[in-house]
Amino acid sequence: MKAPRFAYARPASIAEALALLEKHGDDARVLAGGQSLVPMLNFRLAAPKVLVDINRIAALSGIKVAKDRVRIGALTRHVELERSADVARHLPLVAAAMPHIAHPAIRNRGTFGGSCALADPAAELPACALALGATFIAAGKKGERRIAAEDFFRGLYATALKVGELLVAAEFPLPKPGYASAFGELARRHGDYAMVGVAVHGSTQGQKFADMRVVFFGVADRPQRAAQFERSLDGRPAAAKTIAAALAELDADLSPRADLHGSAATKLHLAKVLAGRVLKKMEGVAA
Amino acid sequence: MNAPLEAIEISLIVNGERVKRSVPARLNLADFLRNELELTGTHVGCEHGVCGACTVRVDGEIVRGCLMFAAQADGCKVDTIEGLSDSREIEELQSAFVLTNALQCGFCTPGVLMAAQALLRDEPDPTRERIREYLSGNYCRCTGYQAIVDAIEAVAKARVSRNRK
Numbered sequence: 157m158k159a160p161r162f163a164y165a166r167p168a169s170i171a172e173a174l175a176l177l178e179k180h181g182d183d184a185r186v187l188a189g190g191q192s193l194v195p196m197l198n199f200r201l202a203a204p205k206v207l208v209d210i211n212r213i214a215a216l217s218g219i220k221v222a223k224d225r226v227r228i229g230a231l232t233r234h235v236e237l238e239r240s241a242d243v244a245r246h247l248p249l250v251a252a253a254m255p256h257i258a259h260p261a262i263r264n265r266g267t268f269g270g271s272c273a274l275a276d277p278a279a280e281l282p283a284c285a286l287a288l289g290a291t292f293i294a295a296g297k298k299g300e301r302r303i304a305a306e307d308f309f310r311g312l313y314a315t316a317l318k319v320g321e322l323l324v325a326a327e328f329p330l331p332k333p334g335y336a337s338a339f340g341e342l343a344r345r346h347g348d349y350a351m352v353g354v355a356v357h358g359s360t361q362g363q364k365f366a367d368m369r370v371v372f373f374g375v376a377d378r379p380q381r382a383a384q385f386e387r388s389l390d391g392r393p394a395a396a397k398t399i400a401a402a403l404a405e406l407d408a409d410l411s412p413r414a415d416l417h418g419s420a421a422t423k424l425h426l427a428k429v430l431a432g433r434v435l436k437k438m439e440g441v442a443a
Numbered sequence: 444m445n446a447p448l449e450a451i452e453i454s455l456i457v458n459g460e461r462v463k464r465s466v467p468a469r470l471n472l473a474d475f476l477r478n479e480l481e482l483t484g485t486h487v488g489c490e491h492g493v494c495g496a497c498t499v500r501v502d503g504e505i506v507r508g509c510l511m512f513a514a515q516a517d518g519c520k521v522d523t524i525e526g527l528s529d530s531r532e533i534e535e536l537q538s539a540f541v542l543t544n545a546l547q548c549g550f551c552t553p554g555v556l557m558a559a560q561a562l563l564r565d566e567p568d569p570t571r572e573r574i575r576e577y578l579s580g581n582y583c584r585c586t587g588y589q590a591i592v593d594a595i596e597a598v599a600k601a602r603v604s605r606n607r608k
Contacts, residue, residue: 157490163447164468164514172445180447187515194471194510195491206447207468209515235504259580260561262492264504265511346579 159197166209170295170324173210178297178320180206186322187211188231188270191262216269216324221246226328230269238263246330249288249337249357253280256339259347269323272308275315278349278374280341282309286379287337287355287371290328296321309378334361340434341374342426344417350374351417352426358386360394360440370435375412375427382409385431395442399435403428453517457482458526466513473497473508475516476523484524484553488582495581498554499523505561524553533560535601539594547585555581559595568603571596 167173177184185204187193188211196202210216216231221242228237237243238254257263257271257280271281272292285292285305292303294317303316305326310316317323331337341353351374358368368386373379388402412423435441454463457480464479471490476482476499488496490509497508500522527533533556539545546552555578562569562577569577574592583591 158474159469159471159512161449161467161469163449164451164512165445165447166514166517167445176445176447190510190512190515191492191507194512197469198490198509208447211515255576259495260577261495261498261505261507261558261580262510265506346576 157198159194160200160203162197162204163206164209165206166212168212170213170215170322173208173213173322174295174297174320176206176208177322180208181319184208186273188273189233189266190270191258191266192270192274192276210322219243221330224330226330227325228268228328229325230267230273230323232268234258234263234266234268234271235260237268247284247288247328249339249355250281250284250328252337252339253284253355256280256341256343256347256350256353262347268326272326273315273317273323275309275311275313275378276349277312277377277379278351278353280339280350280353280355280373283353283355283371283373283379284339285326285328286381287357287369288328288331289369290326292316292323293325293327294318294321295324300324312377314378331357332359334359334440335367336360336439338434338438340430340437342430352412352423352430354427354431354434355379356434356438358389358438360438363394363440363442365389365392365394365398370431372410372427372431374417375410375423380410382406382431384408389435393442394438394440396436399432399441403432406431451514451517453514455516455518456520458522458529464513468512468514470513471509472499472501472506472511472513472516472521475513476508476521479513482523482525484528486550486553488550493580493582494551495554495558496551498557498581500527500557500561505557524556527557527560535598536560536563536594539598540591543590543594543597545586545590545594551581551583551585555583555591559591559598563595563599563602567606568599569595 183205187207187209220227244251337357341350353373359366384405392398486496488494492510
């Protein structure tokens with residue numbers, strides 16, 4: 157239960173980090189908050205020859221609000237998101253997700269970018285990024301490239317990041333007027349990864365659902381939008397009745413695999429229960 | 444520091460004292476504190492961040508000692524249960540834990556005290572529900588938590604009422 161041997165490097169800039177990642181290629185892993193990577197090392201699920209510790213690269217941290225977007229640096233700690241007035245105001249979905257992520261001591265170290273780059277299928281932030289239509293920014297030796305959240309999560313612990321690339325930030329568009337969001341998850345113990353979770357964003361303006369994005373996590377190999385369910389909400393009254401009638405669509409949208417938490421049927425059932433509860437909490441939805 | 448190294452020179456402040464060592468890159472902070480500095484109040488339970496027994500403070504914030512490498516604490520200020528105890532920062536919590544019988548085997552207690560002190564610093568008057576939620580990352584297999592919550596609540600109430608006077 158100790159990490160295997162590795163060599164440790166602590167670059168002071170993004171350029172230095174990229175040089176190290178390019179030089180060591182597949183042998184290197186980025187060490188951000190370490191709250192998932194270090195357990196993986198201790199369990200010997202990963203054994204990189206080189207760890208590139210990005211914790212001292214100040215340019216990777218921070219939350220910035222611009223005219224039409226919020227930029228979250230990859231090294232921004234969970235605790236910073238949790239306490240940020242800008243996040244609470246502009247990205248209430250992310251703010252609502254934060255208390256569900258592990259525990260205070262973990263949130264003090266764990267990072268936004270680490271969580272997204274790891275792409276645990278039951279993690280909260282990847283689902284929020286997908287629901288809010290975020291764009292990830294990866295740096296490589298040829299410069300930066302932008303990857304939409306839809307294209308970023310590629311499967312179980314798999315992302316669009318290439319060997320030698322570093323996730324530097326994500327940009328979230330500022331929600332338009334009339335848009336609301338809601339978040340919920342079911343876990344056996346507070347702070348555990350979700351058995352099933354859902355992140356919702358969309359318009360309830362004029363008592364009608366529109367442009368709904370309903371993203372489930374913990375039910376597939378990556379965060380998953382429920383397309384049929386969304387379609388059966390859009391254009392209909394933002395009311396409990398609409399939600400109840402649409403829930404059956406989740407049979408078509410989701411095909412969860414059985415895991416330690418329960419059978420496929422249990423998870424599908426829980427997804428429906430949770431979606432029903434969470435959507436009713438959305439601002440602008442009538443009882 | 445740019446070239447990857449397997450042995451790292453570190454210099455940090457532990458419980459107010461400057462410490463310099465050369466450490467293997469793979470050595471975690473909890474093992475460093477226990478084995479190099481003989482600060483054995485930081486306990487090592489699960490070694491994957493679940494149990495909370497290794498909770499220490501780095502630059503004022505609680506972290507898992509098992510999920511951080513000693514090399515990463517270079518230049519940092521680290522406080523362990525020994526430091527908080529010697530400075531009497533957690534004296535009231537310790538007394539309340541004894542009074543309410545909030546520990547039995549004591550394995551989790553240092554981590555629980557670190558977490559409780561962090562909570563009361565940020566939120567002086569938490570509800571019982573909030574105390575439970577905050578301590579959800581610290582496992583105790585003896586007490587059933589009731590007495591731990593009692594102790595922390597009692598200290599919070601005493602501090603709040605003292606500050607009102």
